Amino acid sequence: MTYIVEIVSIIAGIAYMLTGILRYGIWKGISIGGGFMPLLCGGLVTLFSVLMLISKIKKGEKAEKFDKKALIPVGAMIAILLCNYLVSLLGACIVVAFLWLKFIEKYSVRKSLLVSVIMFAAVYGIFRLWLNVPFPEGLLGELL
């Protein structure tokens, strides 16, 4: 886990350099081609990441352990995206927010419901009614 950012950066940097040179071409006519910037940026990322990796290994740095709780918000987001297809995007937000308040934060049903309904009303009022943002309506919207 300690070196994850550097390792991913090096892989991405090399991939950018290779694609830049081989597929997009670094020079075209009298000016830069599509591959010039990928080569430049990929190259610099790779260079600095290698340097960083070396200095980190020398220092023997250890990152803090990955906290599994970090997956809760990500899971909630995936739940919103799945519910979006059934009960519309704003509907999904209110459902997930309610479940979050009830089961993760352990608030009472009444309080959870109150908070999610007020939040829904505010968001719906500002974004949907005032600013006219057309949110996806899901299967529920189709039926209504």
Next chain:
Amino acid sequence: MENFAFLFQGFSVALLPANILAALAGAFMGIVVGAMPGIGSLAGCSLLLPLTFHMNPTTGIIMLAGIYYGNMYGGAFSAILLNIPGDAPAVMTALDGYAMTKKGKAGKALFAANFASFLGGTIGIIILTVLAPTLAKVGLKFGPAEMVSLLLLAFCSIGWMMGEDPKYGLISTFLGAMLALVGMDPVNGQLRFTGGNVNLYSGLTFIPIVIGMFGFSQVIEMMTNRAEFNFLGGEKLTIKGSLLTKEEIKGVAPNAVRSGLLGCFIGILPGAGATIASFLCYMTGKKVSKRGKDFGTGVVQGIACSEGANNAAAAGAFAPLLSLGLPGSGTAAVLLGGLMMWGLQPGPRLFTEQADFCWGLLASMYIGNVICIIIAIAVIPFLTKILKVPAGIMAPIIMTLCVVGAYAANNNIFDVYVMIIAGFVAYFLNKSKYPIAPLLLAFVLTSTLETALSQAFKINGGSPSIFFTKPISLGLLIAMLLLILVPVIAKKVNPKKAAE
């Protein structure tokens, strides 16, 4: 002198009660919309513009000025209170602003931001009043070679000056540049790194990334590190406790004024705009200011630099708009559309042929700025109430705002996916001590850099000599070299002093 007569005439019209009311309404709505994550000043202005179409021209223009300034002020609010910058220029405000909120000084941060915005905006407008036509002509001399050098200087300074080791900032910067390369090549029109996904053809959108990297990653942080968010749900912030002390005003004023002057000039440059202004001024402040070392830990000086600069740049963008009829930023282009509805014929002859109109507009900008600071200060007590909400309730609310804001940027569910991934990635970057701001700024500026680089080569027939033969460009490149070399040499010559 004639100019000032026109200006006073403009004031007398702008100060009619109906017009003041329009400015109030415009400023209020501008602040609300500007503070919404995902909307930002460009979209905010285009959404609110139609409201003015039903009014008489003078009132309409005054309301427009209110909306424009309100948007600028509003962008700082969500950056400070929720750590979700409304648009790119507010990214630098979030660094110190949210750090202050975490220390329980949200009220002070908001006051400092508003005070600096006001100073920066006022300086910008004064420069505009006196020098607009001259400055716009100077801006024209700024070609692609100069732009490339300015951006290289900017890239190096962001990378170099953030994080405890320059490598952190530099890796973050160029990762941001790599993300910006996804999508259609702005020069040759070929698709890069899209994997055949239609949603990626025009590249990743900035707003979902910034919402994810600041807002959503913070929700994750709230779950894993709840103790750090104890400031939420605490005691009520009083207005008295939020007022700036004399010392803090002394910290804000000089930084805001310096950034205002510098920011206004950067705002005039075609296509450069408020983003470059806000972070170059922040970096300058970090170097020059007495408390430079503490920038990023929550000091009013940092907020002053960023906010002073971006408001001055917003005024600076008007110089080419009014004197040449060329909008210097996206928001200015939308505003130009609105002004043309009122019979403004933009162009080189505007100041001579429609002087009363121009000066009336400038007068309404003064009024807009004053009204905005009044409203902004009036809403601070309400806004800081947000912080009384405990972290447990705040987390799902911010999460919903992230989803809605990311979606509203393009009305596209794909951007919500981008936001989630960006947030998760930012969580890892934070854990490994990488700063996020350089990544975002590089993301915004990379396409300008690539376009300008290609233009410079084409104009010069394929030779890079253009970067060294143009004096402004050469000067910027030398400044960049000094920036990189001076700390290295200082370390060699006097290792002890550099280490301090």
Next chain:
Amino acid sequence: MKKFLALLMATAMTLSLAACGSGNNSTGSGSASSSGAETFALSGDVEFVCPFSAGGGSDLYARTAANVMGKLGLLGNRSITINNKTGGGGAVGDAYTVTKKPDGTTITTYVSAQITSPMITGNGITYKDLTPICNLAMDEYTIGVLSTAEYQTVDEFIAYAKEHPGKITVGGSGSGTEDEVCTGLIELYCGVDLEYIAYDSSAEVMTAMLGGHIDAGIYNPNEAISQYEAGECTLLAAFGPERISVLPDVPTFTELGYKDVQFQQFRGIFGPGGMSEESVDYWCDVFSKVIEDEDWTQGYLANNGLTSKFIPGAEFSTFIDEEAAKYEAVLNALGLLAQ
């Protein structure tokens, strides 16, 4: 002081609410029903997709049309909402429109960029996947140079370009766009070698030209007219078949003898693939009324230097086929076509 502030806030809020109300009405529905196609009725509110961002050319086009529909009450009790689905040079919006039901409740703005985008990328929704409804207007293009340049007519410009092959820089907005196609047409049919330089917007092209960084630029009339009238720039010629109404002194390439250098950008309306003839007729009927309104002719067309050109239904379909063939030929010659 506190009371005064509270009062201020209250006033501001009331005013903002009132203003919002009026703002919504303008894009909303009218009460009187006056549509002519009796055989067809909308089954719901209308979604007007605009695949480009708010504040751009297509957005202005869509918003003006929707406002006129609301003002005249052309849609009966149905409302029309604009949905900016931006990205991919129109590809994202088209990919969205194609998934909608072809029952007439979804329409989209359509410009030539949406035809050329899939040709250049080799991917995405082509015009054949959608139903052409009608064309409303044509965007004009001109080529401009500094008024201090040593070439002030098309012939002088071409002679100069022949003396300096590959050295003349022409700016335009975007890569693979109409502006590049215009430059390509001059190269192809006047036998010169120009260097096209892509900028982010037309305002930047004009800025670069006035600053002396590039030799010429491709402009829409409204982007160049103020500089032209102020004598800062000379417009050499227009690309359309006839002179532009707002620029009566600028000749066309056609009348100067360069017959093949001819280009206009169409601005039309499309719907999802497989729309019924009745629904297409319904929308043609609605739009035929829109284009007669003063807000459209004066407020939109004249102010932006567009030429009115209404082409309904089946004719529009043939027109699109011809346009697509033309684009394909030019893009191929420029080496921009996807492999």
